[in-house]
Amino acid sequence: APPGRAVPELLIVGGIHGDERPSVDMPLRLLHYLVEMRHSSSSEALAVQTLLQNCVLWILPVLNPDGMVSGSRYNSNGLDGDLNRNFPDGVLLEQAGDSLGTFQNADSLRLAELQQEQIVVMRWLAARKITAALHLHTGAELICFPYGNCSGSVYSPELARAPHEAAFLDLGQAYADANPRISTVCNAASWVKVVGELADWQYRYLGTLPLTVELVGPAYNKEPLYCTMSSIWQENRPAFLAWMERVSERYPQGLPAPETRPDPVYSAEFRSTREQYLPGFPQPLILQCAEFSSAPPEALILTLTLPEGWQASIDPAATLPALATRLESASEFSFLFLSESGDWGDRSLSISATPPEDISAEAILSGTLQWLNGSSTVAPQHWLPLPERDFDLTLQTGWNLLALPLTPKHSTPWPNNPLFTWAGSKFQTATWPRQSVAFWTWQEQASELNLSGWHRDDGDPPPHPGWQLGGSTWPQTLTNIYRTGADGVVQKVPVAVIAPPEAVWLFRPETE
Numbered sequence: 001a002p003p004g005r006a007v008p009e010l011l012i013v014g015g016i017h018g019d020e021r022p023s024v025d026m027p028l029r030l031l032h033y034l035v036e037m038r039h040s041s042s043s044e045a046l047a048v049q050t051l052l053q054n055c056v057l058w059i060l061p062v063l064n065p066d067g068m069v070s071g072s073r074y075n076s077n078g079l080d081g082d083l084n085r086n087f088p089d090g091v092l093l094e095q096a097g098d099s100l101g102t103f104q105n106a107d108s109l110r111l112a113e114l115q116q117e118q119i120v121v122m123r124w125l126a127a128r129k130i131t132a133a134l135h136l137h138t139g140a141e142l143i144c145f146p147y148g149n150c151s152g153s154v155y156s157p158e159l160a161r162a163p164h165e166a167a168f169l170d171l172g173q174a175y176a177d178a179n180p181r182i183s184t185v186c187n188a189a190s191w192v193k194v195v196g197e198l199a200d201w202q203y204r205y206l207g208t209l210p211l212t213v214e215l216v217g218p219a220y221n222k223e224p225l226y227c228t229m230s231s232i233w234q235e236n237r238p239a240f241l242a243w244m245e246r247v248s249e250r251y252p253q254g255l256p257a258p259e260t261r262p263d264p265v266y267s268a269e270f271r272s273t274r275e276q277y278l279p280g281f282p283q284p285l286i287l288q289c290a291e292f293s294s295a296p297p298e299a300l301i302l303t304l305t306l307p308e309g310w311q312a313s314i315d316p317a318a319t320l321p322a323l324a325t326r327l328e329s330a331s332e333f334s335f336l337f338l339s340e341s342g343d344w345g346d347r348s349l350s351i352s353a354t355p356p357e358d359i360s361a362e363a364i365l366s367g368t369l370q371w372l373n374g375s376s377t378v379a380p381q382h383w384l385p386l387p388e389r390d391f392d393l394t395l396q397t398g399w400n401l402l403a404l405p406l407t408p409k410h411s412t413p414w415p416n417n418p419l420f421t422w423a424g425s426k427f428q429t430a431t432w433p434r435q436s437v438a439f440w441t442w443q444e445q446a447s448e449l450n451l452s453g454w455h456r457d458d459g460d461p462p463p464h465p466g467w468q469l470g471g472s473t474w475p476q477t478l479t480n481i482y483r484t485g486a487d488g489v490v491q492k493v494p495v496a497v498i499a500p501p502e503a504v505w506l507f508r509p510e511t512e
C-alpha cells in the first residue's frame with residue numbers, strides 16, 4: 001500500500017505444527033503467485049495488484065522450522081514444544097467488560113515457560129496492528145475461530161462465544177465459499193476445546209481477528225502426497241484472495257480503536273502500546289489523558305511504578321514538561337504537571353524513562369493520576385524490549401562512513417572516538433551510534449567488532465528533502481546515490497544495492 005495510508009494489515013502463518021507441510025507450501029506458493037502477478041498485466045494480475053494496494057500482507061511460512069525438518073508436530077524440545085498450546089489465552093479473565101486490543105491485564109504477555117518461537121512471535125505481533133490473520137493447519141477440513149478455550153471443563157457456547165463472532169463467520173465464509181473442500185465455519189471450542197492457542201491470545205489481547213484454517217484432512221492425512229499439492233493450491237488460491245478482499249472491504253482502514261470504558265473526571269493511559277523500548281537508552285514514556293470530562297485540571301500528579309532498575313526523569317523536550325519530580329521509593333517516581341494557562345495541548349504527559357540493559361525481568365508499568373480531591377488508576381502496561389541482534393563490523397584505518405543495522409548495547413565494545421552525523425545542513429558530533437543513522441568516524445587502526453545490540457524492524461523514516469547521508473537496515477535498491485569509489489573519488493551511481501554498514505550520500509528534491 002502507498003506509504004502513510006491507513007490500510008488493514010493481514011497475516012498468513014503456516015508451519016505452526018511441523019508435520020503439516022501443506023501449511024508451509026501454501027504460503028510459499030502464494031508468495032510466488034503474488035510476485036508473478038506483480039509483473040503481469042492480465043486482468044487477473046490487475047485485480048491482485050489492486051488488492052495489494054489496499055492492504056499490507058505479512059506472510060510467515062513456517063513458525064516451527066525444527067519441527068518441519070524432523071517431520072514432527074513439536075519443536076526440538078519434544079512434547080513441551082507444541083507451538084499452538086500454552087499461549088496465555090486469558091480464559092480466566094472476566095469476559096464481560098474486558099476490552100480487546102490492549103495489554104491492560106498484566107498477564108497478557110506472560111513469557112515465562114513459553115517456547116522461544118512463541119516468545120519471538122508474540123513480540124513481533126505485539127509490535128504491530130494486524131487486523132486479521134489465517135493460521136494454517138492440516139488434519140481436518142474446516143475453518144474455526146476464537147475462542148478455542150473457555151472456562152469450565154467442557155465446551156459451553158456462552159463461555160466460548162467471542163464478541164466478534166459475526167465478523168469471524170463472515171470472514172470465514174468468504175474463505176470457505178471460494179474453497180471447494182471446506183464448508184464448515186465454526187467456533188473452535190465447539191470443534192475441540194484447546195488450551196493456549198495462538199489465535200485466542202492474538203484475538204483477546206491484540207484485537208486481531210484470526211481464523212484457523214484446516215486445509216486438508218482427516219487426521220491421518222495431514223501430509224498428502226506431494227503430487228497433490230498443486231490441486232490443494234488451486235483450491236486455496238482463490239480462497240486466500242477472497243479472504244484478503246473481504247478483510248479489506250470490512251476494515252478499509254484497519255482495526256477500529258478499542259472501545260474505552262467510562263472514565264473518571266481525569267484519566268490517563270500509556271500510549272504507543274505497540275512500540276518496543278530500547279534497553280539502556282533514555283526515551284520518552286508518554287501517557288495520554290482522555291478528554292477531560294469537566295474543566296481542565298489546574299495540576300496533575302502522575303505517580304509511576306516502574307520495574308526494578310528503571311530510571312525516570314523530566315523530559316525537557318516534551319511540549320508540556322513536568323515541573324518537578326520526586327522519588328517516592330526505589331521504583332516509584334512522581335511528576336507534577338501544571339498548566340497555568342489551562343491549555344493542556346493534546347493532553348499528553350511525557351517523561352523520560354531509561355530501562356536497564358538487562359531485559360530478563362518483565363517490564364510491567366503502572367501508576368496513578370491525582371488531582372485536587374480525586375485520583376484514578378493508570379491501567380498496567382506490559383512493555384516489550386526491541387529484539388536483540390548481532391552484527392560483525394570491520395573498521396578500516398582512517399575515515400569510515402557507516403550506518404549500522406542496530407543500536408549497539410552500551411556493554412558492547414565500541415572505540416571511544418567521536419562520530420560525525422549529518423544534521424541536514426551541517427555535521428554534528430555524537431558519542432554512540434544509533435540504528436540507521438549514518439556517521440563518519442576516524443580510526444587509528446583497523447579492527448573487527450562483534451556488535452550486539454537492539455534492532456528496530458519497522459522500517460526507516462523517509463529521507464528529508466535536500467542532501468542526506470543515509471544507510472539501510474536491510475539490503476535495499478536505491479537510485480541516484482553518491483558513493484566513494486576505490487580511488488577515493490565520489491561518484492554518482494544511478495542504481496545500487498546498499499547493504500549495511502554502507503552509507504551513501506543522497507539528494508532528495510523538495511517534492512517527489
Ligand SMILES: [Zn+2]
Pocket residue numbers: 016017020136137138139
Ligand atoms: Zn496443526
